[in-house]
Amino acid sequence: xxxxxxxxxxxxxxxxxxxxxxQSTLDVARRxxxxxxxxxxxxxxxxxxxxxxxxxxxxxxxxxxxxxxRTPRTEVMFxxxxxxxxxxxxxxxxxxxxxTEAIDFPAAVLxxxxxxxxxxxxxxxxxxxxxxxxLASGPGKLCQAFAIDRKLNGDDLCGKVLYLEDRGEAVxxxxxxxxxxxxxxxxxxxKPWRFLIKDSAFVSRP
DNA sequence: CAAGAGATCATCT
DNA sequence: GATGATCTCTTGA
Numbered sequence: 001x002x003x004x005x006x007x008x009x010x011x012x013x014x015x016x017x018x019x020x021x022x023q024s025t026l027d028v029a030r031r032x033x034x035x036x037x038x039x040x041x042x043x044x045x046x047x048x049x050x051x052x053x054x055x056x057x058x059x060x061x062x063x064x065x066x067x068x069x070r071t072p073r074t075e076v077m078f079x080x081x082x083x084x085x086x087x088x089x090x091x092x093x094x095x096x097x098x099x100t101e102a103i104d105f106p107a108a109v110l111x112x113x114x115x116x117x118x119x120x121x122x123x124x125x126x127x128x129x130x131x132x133x134x135l136a137s138g139p140g141k142l143c144q145a146f147a148i149d150r151k152l153n154g155d156d157l158c159g160k161v162l163y164l165e166d167r168g169e170a171v172x173x174x175x176x177x178x179x180x181x182x183x184x185x186x187x188x189x190x191k192p193w194r195f196l197i198k199d200s201a202f203v204s205r206p
Numbered sequence: 207c208a209a210g211a212g213a214t215c216a217t218c219t
Numbered sequence: 220g221a222t223g224a225t226c227t228c229t230t231g232a
Contacts, residue, residue: 068218069218071217071218072217073216073217073218087216087217088214088215088216088217089215089216090213090214090215091213091214091215091216092213092214092215150216
C-alpha cells in the first residue's frame, strides 16, 4: 500500500516543456505517443492518451500547408515551437497541430487520435455518442470531444489551458504508415510519417 | 463491410 | 472559383 503510493509519487505527471517541441518533427511525432493531452475548460477538464500522430515537415513537404508559402494562416507554423496550430478543414472539422522545431522553420505534428482518460462523460455529450471508441479516434472527432476550435489557434502549450503531460509511460511498440488524406502531395504522399501505438483500439484506422 | 455522397467554409488563386 | 491533414450516413453486396 505504502509502496504503491510512493511509486505513484515518483512517476507524477510532468508538463512537457518548450525544449521537447523544439526537436526534429519526426522525433516529436514519435515521442508524443503515450503522452497525455490535457484540456482545461469551463465545462470541465478532458484528458486523453495520444495514440496517433502525423508529422508535417517544413517548406519542401508538399503535404505541409507551409509548402505553399508564408501566409496569414501558416504564420503560426513559422513561429516558436510548442504553440497550437488549429485550422478548419472541409468546412466542418478542426485539426489540432503542435508547432515544432526552430523559429522560421515551418513544421508541426498533427494529433490524430487519443484514448479517452478523463472527462469521458463530457466528451460523450460533446460528441453525441456513447461509443468510447469513437469519441476521439480521428483529428476532427478529437477536437470536438476536447472543445478545440480556432480560438485556440496560436495558444501556448506551455500554458495552462491546453498542454501535454508525460506520465512516465514508455511506449515501445510503434507502427508507421503513410499519412492520411494527402494524395495530392506528389513524392511526399508516401512518406511513412504517421505514427501509431501498435494494436491500440483508439486509432482512426489501422 | 465497402464505397459513395453530402455537408459547408476559410483560404488562396 | 476551387479545394481540402474529415465525418457520418446511406446503399448494396
